[in-house]
Amino acid sequence: MDDVLVIGAGPAGLVAAWTAHRRGARVKVLASGIGTTHVMPGWLQVLNTDGSVEAGVAELAAQQPDHPYALAGAGAVQAGLAMLREVIEPAGLRYVGDITGNLLLPTALGAVHRAAYAPESFIAGDLRERGAMLIVGPDAWRDFYPLLCAENLARQGFAARGMTFALPESEAGKFDTTPPGFARLFERPEIRTRVAYLLKPHLSGFKRVGFPAILGLEHHREVWEDLQDRLGLPVFEIPTLPPSVPGLRLFAAFKRALAPAGVQLLLDMTATHGLIEGRHVTGVVVPTVTGRQAIYQAERYILATGGLYGGGVASDHHGLLREVVFGLPVEAPGELGDWFRSELLGEAGHPIHRAGVRANHVMQPVDADGRVLLENVRVAGRLLAGSQPTLEGSTEGVWLATAYRAAC
Amino acid sequence: MSETYTPILLEDIRRTADLCVKCNICTTACPVAAVTDLFPGPKFVGPQAQRFRDPEMPSPDDSLDYCSGCGVCTQVCPHDVKVMEINIAAKAELRERQLEENKLDPHLWRNWLLGHNEALGELGGWFAPISNLVMGIPLTRTLMEVTLGIDRHAPFPKFHFTKFRSWFFGAHQKEKAPTPPGAPKVAYFYGCATNNYEPEVGRAIVAVLEHNGFEVVLPEQNCCGLPMQSNGDFDGARRYANANLRTLAPYAAEGIPIVLGGTSCAMELKADYQHLLGIHTEEARLVAENTYDISEFLWMQHEAGRLRTDFARTEAYLPYHTSCHQKLHRIGRPALELLSLVPGLRAEEMGFDCCGITGTYGYKHEKYDIAYAVGEPLFERLKASGAEMALCDNETCRWNIANQSGLRVVHTMQILARAYGLSEHGL
Numbered sequence: 001m002d003d004v005l006v007i008g009a010g011p012a013g014l015v016a017a018w019t020a021h022r023r024g025a026r027v028k029v030l031a032s033g034i035g036t037t038h039v040m041p042g043w044l045q046v047l048n049t050d051g052s053v054e055a056g057v058a059e060l061a062a063q064q065p066d067h068p069y070a071l072a073g074a075g076a077v078q079a080g081l082a083m084l085r086e087v088i089e090p091a092g093l094r095y096v097g098d099i100t101g102n103l104l105l106p107t108a109l110g111a112v113h114r115a116a117y118a119p120e121s122f123i124a125g126d127l128r129e130r131g132a133m134l135i136v137g138p139d140a141w142r143d144f145y146p147l148l149c150a151e152n153l154a155r156q157g158f159a160a161r162g163m164t165f166a167l168p169e170s171e172a173g174k175f176d177t178t179p180p181g182f183a184r185l186f187e188r189p190e191i192r193t194r195v196a197y198l199l200k201p202h203l204s205g206f207k208r209v210g211f212p213a214i215l216g217l218e219h220h221r222e223v224w225e226d227l228q229d230r231l232g233l234p235v236f237e238i239p240t241l242p243p244s245v246p247g248l249r250l251f252a253a254f255k256r257a258l259a260p261a262g263v264q265l266l267l268d269m270t271a272t273h274g275l276i277e278g279r280h281v282t283g284v285v286v287p288t289v290t291g292r293q294a295i296y297q298a299e300r301y302i303l304a305t306g307g308l309y310g311g312g313v314a315s316d317h318h319g320l321l322r323e324v325v326f327g328l329p330v331e332a333p334g335e336l337g338d339w340f341r342s343e344l345l346g347e348a349g350h351p352i353h354r355a356g357v358r359a360n361h362v363m364q365p366v367d368a369d370g371r372v373l374l375e376n377v378r379v380a381g382r383l384l385a386g387s388q389p390t391l392e393g394s395t396e397g398v399w400l401a402t403a404y405r406a407a408c
Numbered sequence: 409m410s411e412t413y414t415p416i417l418l419e420d421i422r423r424t425a426d427l428c429v430k431c432n433i434c435t436t437a438c439p440v441a442a443v444t445d446l447f448p449g450p451k452f453v454g455p456q457a458q459r460f461r462d463p464e465m466p467s468p469d470d471s472l473d474y475c476s477g478c479g480v481c482t483q484v485c486p487h488d489v490k491v492m493e494i495n496i497a498a499k500a501e502l503r504e505r506q507l508e509e510n511k512l513d514p515h516l517w518r519n520w521l522l523g524h525n526e527a528l529g530e531l532g533g534w535f536a537p538i539s540n541l542v543m544g545i546p547l548t549r550t551l552m553e554v555t556l557g558i559d560r561h562a563p564f565p566k567f568h569f570t571k572f573r574s575w576f577f578g579a580h581q582k583e584k585a586p587t588p589p590g591a592p593k594v595a596y597f598y599g600c601a602t603n604n605y606e607p608e609v610g611r612a613i614v615a616v617l618e619h620n621g622f623e624v625v626l627p628e629q630n631c632c633g634l635p636m637q638s639n640g641d642f643d644g645a646r647r648y649a650n651a652n653l654r655t656l657a658p659y660a661a662e663g664i665p666i667v668l669g670g671t672s673c674a675m676e677l678k679a680d681y682q683h684l685l686g687i688h689t690e691e692a693r694l695v696a697e698n699t700y701d702i703s704e705f706l707w708m709q710h711e712a713g714r715l716r717t718d719f720a721r722t723e724a725y726l727p728y729h730t731s732c733h734q735k736l737h738r739i740g741r742p743a744l745e746l747l748s749l750v751p752g753l754r755a756e757e758m759g760f761d762c763c764g765i766t767g768t769y770g771y772k773h774e775k776y777d778i779a780y781a782v783g784e785p786l787f788e789r790l791k792a793s794g795a796e797m798a799l800c801d802n803e804t805c806r807w808n809i810a811n812q813s814g815l816r817v818v819h820t821m822q823i824l825a826r827a828y829g830l831s832e833h834g835l
Binding site: 028031034038039169172173174175176178181243248255256258259260262264265267269270287288290294296311 | 442678759
């Protein structure tokens with residue numbers, strides 16, 4: 001029997017698994033498939049604020065005692081980040097940033113995004129610096145328009161111009177036109193030599209060059225440093241449409257770290273339900289391909305199955321929301337009709353985005369009165385109620401903080 | 409095509425194309441798309457192209473011939489799309505069209521031959537010393553490559569004159585300890601590879617089962633059908649499947665578990681007969697429900713407190729590769745769990761998705777380099793591991809990994825047999 005069974009292989013599940021492993025537990029991860037790593041932009045947002053992120057988090061926690069930040073406690077974001085760094089740094093990946101203030105980073109559409117931490121390869125794009133930017137990308141790629149990005153940045157007062165470069169390899173008949181396909185091309189030195197040659201005559205007057213986040217996968221660091229050398233300017237990456245290359249790099253680093261650590265990462269293993277005795281989970285059921293109801297047991301279960309979008313919460317046409325593995329009650333403001341309210345991503349927030357499972361300060365699931373529902377279960381990540389990640393800019397911060405706390 | 413093979417609508421894997429949200433997670437994980445521009449990735453030729461497939465129309469994309477069928481796409485999909493299965497079904501349609509267009513295409517003959525590896529092993533075994541000699545001549549392999557497109561570097565196992573089955577009914581019956589009265593029976597489906605090329609794997613499995621008090625019985629059986637299925641010959645695969653179902657169903661009906669050592673053959677019995685070949689019969693269901701991977705079966709015995717753990721201390725470090733098709737069983741890693749019961753033994757999962765060979769794929773000359781590139785990180789890792797022996801529970805993977813890494817690669821049961829002190833049967 002394992003000590004800890006993590007359900008879900010998104011960022012929260014992976015960080016929780018590593019944290020539990022580092023605390024000496026025998027750990028297994030079960031997941032339906034690959035999770036949010038592959039759709040995350042790559043930066044780590046903790047809170048949308050122009051001031052100190054740390055102070056903002058403390059203030060939010062004080063105002064909203066049910067907020068995941070309040071539950072996870074002070075320092076949990078940094079502790080979760082430390083765990084993430086342990087896994088990714090041996091793979092040559094570094095996160096830079098500071099809990100005292102946000103970086104200002106450009107999106108693919110030229111909008112400005114705040115994030116406390118970002119991959120090292122994003123940092124030269126920090127818009128708090130005023131240096132003129134040349135935004136570049138392969139022509140004939142439908143997923144990234146350097147000119148549009150630059151034009152929108154310029155409209156907001158940031159010195160930016162866009163240009164495209166030819167990349168005939170990407171027009172081959174069967175080329176994988178997703179961002180990882182391009183990232184693999186950039187792993188080839190001759191491609192970088194050619195791209196640098198094409199860009200070099202156009203760099204005068206610019207202080208930095210922005211690429212879509214396709215600068216290598218496995219050898220990302222080498223690719224990025226090589227391009228900076230060849231161009232003689234700082235190079236930064238801008239997140240693309242999914243699949244996210246920076247997210248793939250994270251997932252690959254976890255995969256590489258977990259296997260030698262003896263942590264089995266098992267995909268295509270959907271936990272359909274839990275076996276519950278009183279307030280204790282005695283196992284989770286994962287049907288085999290023949291339908292045999294195989295039971296996986298552990299002392300403790302970390303539920304990191306995601307929210308409504310990640311598949312951890314299901315809804316039905318009666319307006320019922322349900323947590324999918326243990327059937328935990330899902331707290332959601334309003335009723336069925338409210339979920340269909342317009343402006344899903346509006347600045348006022350949306351009721352459906354508040355849906356989640358309530359937890360206490362050790363991340364045990366609780367009912368509306370705060371009574372513990374399942375003693376040996378911990379909830380982590382987007383499944384938790386009480387935050388509005390897109391509105392607050394707290395997506396990755398909540399993953400890190402709650403994953404860390406759930407595994408402690 | 410008889411009515412039996414019309415998939416039941418709700419069980420039709422092609423229906424799952426509708427669950428695809430086009431996230432491309434499968435494309436990012438596809439080991440083939442990562443190393444060649446000849447294959448655009450599972451989403452494009454799978455759920456995407458599926459919308460344009462009409463039984464009366466040509467397949468919209470021939471590049472699906474480059475799908476190796478490893479199934480990593482199906483495993484990583486968070487939305488339960490049966491991506492690989494959609495591709496394999498489409499491959500069968502593609503082959504039918506190719507047959508209509510050019511029956512003499514040497515690749516179709518090559519694929520036919522690879523699909524009939526049961527017959528090859530049988531035939532080669534009759535003349536074992538000669539056939540091994542002939543296959544060992546470089547000219548033979550060069551000719552095979554030029555005429556048929558079977559790559560000269562692909563691993564060919566040695567033929568054996570004495571088949572596993574003959575050993576079992578011959579020498580073994582004389583040697584073995586008397587079966588304890590009331591011993592529970594286990595039906596062993598050994599598959600062509602064990603019967604013809606690696607009888608030692610079969611002997612280890614029999615030894616481990618008998619050591620645990622089971623009576624091993626060998627049902628009549630033939631090739632599981634996978635080589636034909638993955639080469640697009642669904643009718644041929646169904647003939648094999650139906651013959652196996654006829655002989656296996658009576659065991660299943662009696663509640664006798666059917667165990668397999670080969671993880672790919674096991675997927676046929678467990679799922680593909682029904683979901684890919686569309687054999688929705690009571691027999692197929694019964695056989696599937698009573699079929700187990702050997703490690704899965706033994707781990708279930710352990711969980712029920714019925715597995716003997718009188719393992720000798722075995723100081724060894726063994727890298728373990730989980731075959732791509734084993735992952736499709738959705739049984740976790742029972743082999744690793746079993747190996748963890750052996751004192752002193754440290755088995756480490758290598759964590760790579762696929763070794764590249766995927767059955768007969770890597771034998772094909774035009775795909776050999778792709779298969780090698782897929783497996784290369786695994787081979788390099790194994791070479792750097794310092795180990796002399798590695799573990800893998802699927803046949804062609806084992807041969808491929810041994811061929812490319814230089815390590816000896818054995819089945820988990822060979823190690824367990826040795827740890828039980830049954831090595832005369834195993835290694």
